[in-house]
Amino acid sequence: MAEMMYWQAILRAHDEEMARDPLVFAMGEDIGVAGGTYKATTGLYAKYGDQRVIDTPISENSYTGIGVGAAMLGCRPIVEIMSVNFSWLAMDQLMNNAAKIHFMSGGRIRCPFVMRVPGGTAHQLGAQHSARMEKVFMGIAGLRVVTPATPRDAYGLLKSAVRCDDPVVIIEHESMYNLKGEVPDAEFFTPLEGVxxxxxxxxxxxxxxxxxxxxxxxxxxxxxxxxxxxxxxxxxxxxxxxxxxxxxxxxxxxxxxxxxxxxxxxxxxxxxxxxxxxxxxxxxxxxxxxxxxxxxxxxxxxxxxxxxxxxxxxxxxxxxxxxxxx
Structure with a gap:
């Protein structure tokens, strides 16, 4: 066991999956050079380059659409939305494309797409940066929705989500990124179903x-x-x-x-x-x-x-x- 912070567990999962599979890549605002708003992609830009760790414009619907399209073609994108509040802007791509394409194609097209979103009430970020949108994502048929409460699950759920053939929304929490907890040294996967x-x-x-x-x-x-x-x-x-x-x-x-x-x-x-x-x-x-x-x-x-x-x-x-x- 190793004790690490929530963000470090997410970073470890990113790194392992990107090292394993060249079709895994990350996209989002400030995730590259800056290493992510909450440090969860620190160092990945230098290690994997700007073709696999992609800093995007402030255009959630556009880069989410790029990720969804890449997933349909066989890639395994991890798209980070800086705040769950901003995922409203990406809802068209998430609801009408990522969640539905497998069913609308008669099972011929999969969408192994992961969206990571920090949400919840942090410290005086105001109403437009403090949303809880679990119930919104839960109401979309075709999506999987998971919420890691510990560094162990932050690692294990992201690993499982990247290897899942369904679109997965991972809802993290802005107040937990510095939360410490034990994470096994060996690779493991947390199930995407079950309590x-x-x-x-x-x-x-x-x-x-x-x-x-x-x-x-x-x-x-x-x-x-x-x-x-x-x-x-x-x-x-x-x-x-x-x-x-x-x-x-x-x-x-x-x-x-x-x-x-x-x-x-x-x-x-x-x-x-x-x-x-x-x-x-x-x-x-x-x-x-x-x-x-x-x-x-x-x-x-x-x-x-x-x-x-x-x-x-x-x-x-x-x-x-x-x-x-x-």
Missing amino acids: EVLRSGRDVTLFAYNISVHWALEAADYLAKDFGIDAEVVDLRALKPMDRAGIAASVRKTHRAVVVEEDEAPVGVGSEVMAILNEECFFDLDAPPLRVHALDIPIPYNRRLEKAAIPNAAQVVAAVRKLLGK
Whole structure:
């Protein structure tokens, strides 16, 4: 095992896949000479040259389209959008081409395309740089959507995404790039489907993804120490396709559920999880599931208001105690 930062794990995955396959290349704004806004492509430009690490203009739809077209011809592009907010500008290529071409061609054309996007609320970046768009990508048939919560998964999911023949959107988080964690020295691949039980428990399941995994783990430790409540923490990790069986299996054990997300509640990940619980294990529930989520407002720039708009571990603890009638 080696301890490394989230961005270093992404960089390692980039480097290994580019060294292995000359058809893997990276595109995005400032990913070349500058090494990426979050350092995730540092040194690749010098190592692989400007034909495989391509600095693009500020034109998301154009360079995403180039990546999608290259994928249709057999390349394996990794396109980085500087902020998930800007992926709206690339949505035409992503939704109408990358996600649909395999089906519209009768299975004759594949699109092994990877889009990496940092999202979420960082530190006073304002409403136009603080979006959470998981639910948007989840609503597009033909895409895979994954969200690494640790350096281990940041490495393993990118490796798997590059070798997948389907288009994959990887949603990272702007506040986690300097997060440290252990990553195995040997090459490995994290599945693009399925949940992961990070902490086993018997009283309630905390479903989380991306940065909210860390709030859930913090809350679970506090609940156990101060209230004797044994919470299970499940990292949803792959949001599309979502692991219905894995979600149901945990709740059939604990009989209670809280979904923790940084996104606003309407039409979100939490809504989908609660629908799955209703359909798969309604009679296994001892109480209605609860959601912990952001306020349904554009994220304020003011630091105090920004913190007030998004959830935290204390709110998760409060939700669990409410669910248990404590």
